[in-house]
Amino acid sequence: MDRPRATLVIAERNANIRELLRREFGREGYAVLTAGSGAEVLSRLALAQQVDLLVLDAEMGGPDGSVLLPRLSREFPQLPVVLHGYAGFEAGQGGAARVEKDGDFERLKSAVRQVLRPMAGSG
Template sequence: MKEQYKILIADRNPHVREFLKREMEAEGYDVRLAKNGREVLTWAYHQEQIDLLILDLNLPDENELRIPEKLQDRIPALPVVVHGFFSDYADQPDIFNKTSVFFVEKKGNSVERLKQLVSDILQDSDQVCL
């Protein structure tokens, strides 16, 4: 039986959160949701282990660039897929220089690119663990 991965999705927009949840559950993932930075850190630090985080950095209660930094300090192996608008981060390219931070731009058919990237990351992590 294939392992069911746990994914945390964090986006300030409840419609985007629910849409991504439906899409990822259809792919067979166990999905949790967070609406702000505090919930992301609570899930990552104190709840059950998650295998991957899909994160819109523009959360209402957290400095957007601090979440990946905080996660890298405490959970460096946690893959983070930033799902946002590239223009929001074009002047801060160093955020994507971390080994476990990836980027998918929100536009057009980004959900398909997002699903493929998530699958690739989790499959690669399985191969590393073998």
């Protein structure tokens, strides 16, 4: 059986980076949904049957990370969030992990694997 390892939502404001991350995580065996704004994140999460993890651009707008994180923790309390942002990004408290945007996608993939690892044993 070739079932995906997990389902991710990649929320990234930059369309080129969003597509690059979609391909990178797809190659790793993940099912990947994408979103280009905070409103689109909420829509994807509401419509998806199951999302295992959200990779969130910390500087994403409409609503931005500082507004979106508390809302996500209220509406989707079991959903782990990996914040992805530039050095010194502020998105309030929250997130299972924080990874600096520096072009090193291996660090981001490693953070996603680490966050998902405890969940792998429960399914």
